[in-house]
Amino acid sequence: MAVQVRGEVLDIRRVGQYHVLSMVAPGVAENAKPGNFVAINVGGEHSSMLLRRAFSIYRTDQRGVYGGTVDIVFSVAGPGTAWLAERTRHDVIDVVGPLGRPFVLPAEPVPCVLIGGGYGAAPLFSLAEKLRERGCRVDFVLGASTEDRIFGALEAKRISQSIAITTEDGSLGERGRVTDVLPRVIERADSAVLYACGPMGMLQAVAKTAERYGIHSQCAVEEAMACGVGVCMTCVMPVVGDDGQTRMVRSCVEGPVFRGDRVRWSEVGTVPDDVIGSIAWTQAVNDSRFSGPLPVAVEEPELIDDDVAAASEELS
Amino acid sequence: MTSLRLTVKTNESDPLPEIDMSTHLGLLDLKNPILTASGCAAAGRELDQFFDITTLGGIVTKSVMQNPRSGRPTPRMAETPSGMLNSIGLQGPGIDSFIEKDLAWLSERGATTVVSIAGGSVEEFARVAGKLRLAEGVSGIEVNISCPNVESRGEVFACDPVAAAEVITAVRRNTAPNIPVLAKLSPDVTDIVAVAQAVVAAGADGLSMINTTLGMVINTETMRPALAGITGGLSGPAIRPMAVRCVWQVHQAMPEVPILGMGGIRTGLDALEFILAGASAVSVGTTIFHDPTAPARIRDELTRAIAERGFETLIDAIGYAHREPDVELAPTGPAFVEFEQALDDDQADVDL
Ligand SMILES: Cc1cc2nc3c(=O)[nH]c(=O)nc-3n(C[C@H](O)[C@H](O)[C@H](O)COP(=O)(O)OP(=O)(O)OC[C@H]3O[C@@H](n4cnc5c(N)ncnc54)[C@H](O)[C@@H]3O)c2cc1C
Ligand SMILES: Cc1cc2nc3c(=O)[nH]c(=O)nc-3n(C[C@H](O)[C@H](O)[C@H](O)COP(=O)(O)O)c2cc1C
Numbered sequence: 001m002a003v004q005v006r007g008e009v010l011d012i013r014r015v016g017q018y019h020v021l022s023m024v025a026p027g028v029a030e031n032a033k034p035g036n037f038v039a040i041n042v043g044g045e046h047s048s049m050l051l052r053r054a055f056s057i058y059r060t061d062q063r064g065v066y067g068g069t070v071d072i073v074f075s076v077a078g079p080g081t082a083w084l085a086e087r088t089r090h091d092v093i094d095v096v097g098p099l100g101r102p103f104v105l106p107a108e109p110v111p112c113v114l115i116g117g118g119y120g121a122a123p124l125f126s127l128a129e130k131l132r133e134r135g136c137r138v139d140f141v142l143g144a145s146t147e148d149r150i151f152g153a154l155e156a157k158r159i160s161q162s163i164a165i166t167t168e169d170g171s172l173g174e175r176g177r178v179t180d181v182l183p184r185v186i187e188r189a190d191s192a193v194l195y196a197c198g199p200m201g202m203l204q205a206v207a208k209t210a211e212r213y214g215i216h217s218q219c220a221v222e223e224a225m226a227c228g229v230g231v232c233m234t235c236v237m238p239v240v241g242d243d244g245q246t247r248m249v250r251s252c253v254e255g256p257v258f259r260g261d262r263v264r265w266s267e268v269g270t271v272p273d274d275v276i277g278s279i280a281w282t283q284a285v286n287d288s289r290f291s292g293p294l295p296v297a298v299e300e301p302e303l304i305d306d307d308v309a310a311a312s313e314e315l316s
Numbered sequence: 317m318t319s320l321r322l323t324v325k326t327n328e329s330d331p332l333p334e335i336d337m338s339t340h341l342g343l344l345d346l347k348n349p350i351l352t353a354s355g356c357a358a359a360g361r362e363l364d365q366f367f368d369i370t371t372l373g374g375i376v377t378k379s380v381m382q383n384p385r386s387g388r389p390t391p392r393m394a395e396t397p398s399g400m401l402n403s404i405g406l407q408g409p410g411i412d413s414f415i416e417k418d419l420a421w422l423s424e425r426g427a428t429t430v431v432s433i434a435g436g437s438v439e440e441f442a443r444v445a446g447k448l449r450l451a452e453g454v455s456g457i458e459v460n461i462s463c464p465n466v467e468s469r470g471e472v473f474a475c476d477p478v479a480a481a482e483v484i485t486a487v488r489r490n491t492a493p494n495i496p497v498l499a500k501l502s503p504d505v506t507d508i509v510a511v512a513q514a515v516v517a518a519g520a521d522g523l524s525m526i527n528t529t530l531g532m533v534i535n536t537e538t539m540r541p542a543l544a545g546i547t548g549g550l551s552g553p554a555i556r557p558m559a560v561r562c563v564w565q566v567h568q569a570m571p572e573v574p575i576l577g578m579g580g581i582r583t584g585l586d587a588l589e590f591i592l593a594g595a596s597a598v599s600v601g602t603t604i605f606h607d608p609t610a611p612a613r614i615r616d617e618l619t620r621a622i623a624e625r626g627f628e629t630l631i632d633a634i635g636y637a638h639r640e641p642d643v644e645l646a647p648t649g650p651a652f653v654e655f656e657q658a659l660d661d662d663q664a665d666v667d668l
């Protein structure tokens with residue numbers, strides 16, 4: 001269950017290209033699980049930026065001196081994150097969280113690879129701790145465009161069996177992308193589950209790799225969100241359900257973590273024709289079942305004008 | 317050690333003034349005038365974790381159509397100054413699933429529920445209303461004739477008084493007489509009063525206004541429209557003055573017709589503007605995305621604002637801004653009396 005609290009900035013510091021912001025946010029830390037996110041108001045009380053900004057939860061501490069604390073890692077992408085980067089200790093920020101579905105943990109102590117793209121590494125450290133508590137082997141793969149966008153390499157090293165780093169310019173680790181080194185890591189560790197957070201393209205490639213090896217993948221997506229709490233329907237993606245049907249599901253409440261094999265990655269940003277309720281689906285249902293304009297029309301009772309007329313007479 | 321000024325957000329500070337905030341929209345009695353706006357609160361369940369939704373005047377649910385509907389591709393939203401554009405395309409589960417799951421939940425929860433319905437044809441509106449007539453837990457129907465997002469046939473009923481009236485006639489005929497039917501109007505018309513008159517003549521018991529106004533954002537990086545749907549509905553405080561104007565004009569023309577006002581309400585004073593312009597109740601929409609507890613907060617802020625202005629009941633404030641200009645032509649009031657007094661005293665002091 002999520003709460004809305006007036007959090008207070010404890011600390012904000014630069015790490016490479018990123019800012020790490022720690023805040024006291026009672027009620028958020030206590031319920032957070034790896035993969036949850038928070039939604040933060042930006043611009044102050046009278047801000048003209050109405051929509052909350054979503055950030056993965058990097059770390060929580062339930063026993064902070066001032067109450068539960070939550071840390072996030074972010075890069076400045078526009079005016080909202082620029083405002084956030086200017087906060088200083090004691091500033092108040094309005095936080096909603098924890099939100100979304102967390103990563104699902106394996107029941108057995110199986111080897112897992114945690115793959116982070118840029119700030120997408122943020123939610124993986126608390127996940128690694130949870131996995132290790134269960135006796136899982138943890139290997140890390142971190143990737144980014146440049147060295148200063150690799151987040152948490154030391155921390156990853158400390159809590160994992162191995163770490164591989166890729167940068168697109170070769171400034172740190174291997175030149176290339178995470179999926180260039182991923183097969184090697186999987187083969188060496190005989191991994192059973194891939195956990196990934198990062199840009200959509202990376203997630204798609206990770207999910208494909210998992211499929212190729214016949215292993216499980218859990219991907220935390222990032223889709224534009226207006227509300228973050230499930231009421232607005234802006235954050236939808238085509239995802240296949242247990243029944244094999246694709247639906248446009250809300251990534252803020254049914255995600256952000258999805259099974260990699262369930263997301264129709266190459267169709268994100270579209271409404272595939274076989275989605276329930278798509279224009280094509282509605283057309284097909286109409287064509288195959290009925291000649292009338294609406295699929296369930298023939299099951300309908302007749303329009304009930306007479307009853308209404310009778311009832312009106314009774315009333316008047 | 318420095319101490320932290322930590323405050324957990326709550327809605328209670330001073331006790332609320334005890335004034336009668338109840339109101340009604342036609343036959344629908346509301347315990348207070350704050351509702352949620354359609355499409356901004358889903359079917360209430362998600363918001364219930366932030367505040368007790370049964371303490372609101374009511375929940376207006378996301379517009380529901382006959383069949384499941386997947387809506388538009390993403391991106392579906394773009395933030396704009398003090399507002400946002402949305403192009404959801406009426407994604408929803410269809411009326412049967414809505415009744416079975418969402419309405420059943422709301423009813424069990426004890427919320428006052430106004431069901432918003434949409435359709436691509438007059439017949440569809442009629443059928444959806446017919447289904448609701450047989451369902452439990454419907455306190456009112458809001459007819460979304462104004463959504464600019466509807467893809468099917470591209471019709472916007474609300475922009476044509478004749479088409480709008482046809483829809484309302486059909487819905488009214490298929491709705492139990494004790495359930496009020498509210499027609500939701502679009503501001504994207506030349507003469508909103510004409511549309512209001514047409515739907516009231518067709519049997520609407522009240523009017524919801526306003527829906528979003530059509531807008532567009534172009535992404536200057538991709539140099540293409542920001543929304544997959546190209547255009548979208550603009551909402552939020554950016555449209556509030558337009559909404560207040562619409563409520564004012566329609567209340568002036570038809571003071572007896574109840575209005576559910578909305579458009580950019582962010583605070584209790586914003587809500588008060590709508591009440592003073594003639595709304596009997598208000599809906600909070602986009603602000604929920606900013607502040608999920610906003611409806612409860614705005615309810616309390618409005619209660620205080622009404623009491624502070626000396627009203628004994630909310631109903632006394634409805635349309636109060638339309639009152640005749642104050643009649644006394646000569647300036648009066650304490651400031652002026654003091655000024656005169658000062659003049660007199662001055663004169664007394666002057667040694668002639
Ligand atoms: C579940 C989730 C987790 C995220 N975690 C992180 C994180 O840990 N660290 C981090 O730096 N960023 C994260 N992001 C992205 C972050 O929310 C955006 O960078 C931020 O909203 C940009 O706001 P802005 O005002 O600076 O930029 P602008 O581009 O001016 O924002 C304009 C609008 O677009 C939305 N928007 C812009 N970029 C994104 C984006 N990439 N994803 C979603 N919405 C966007 C904003 O919310 C806002 O409504 C996450 C996003 C999601 C959905
Ligand atoms: C994301 C979103 C979805 C909406 N969906 C609907 C809808 O399904 N039916 C409807 O009648 N209005 C819908 N609206 C319009 C709102 O109910 C309201 O009329 C409008 O947004 C103005 O109020 P606001 O500024 O407080 O949001 C939607 C608005 C938004 C922002």
Ligand code: FES
Pocket residue numbers: 224225226227228229230231232233234235236250251252253
């Ligand atoms: S962001 Fe509003 S429903 Fe997901």
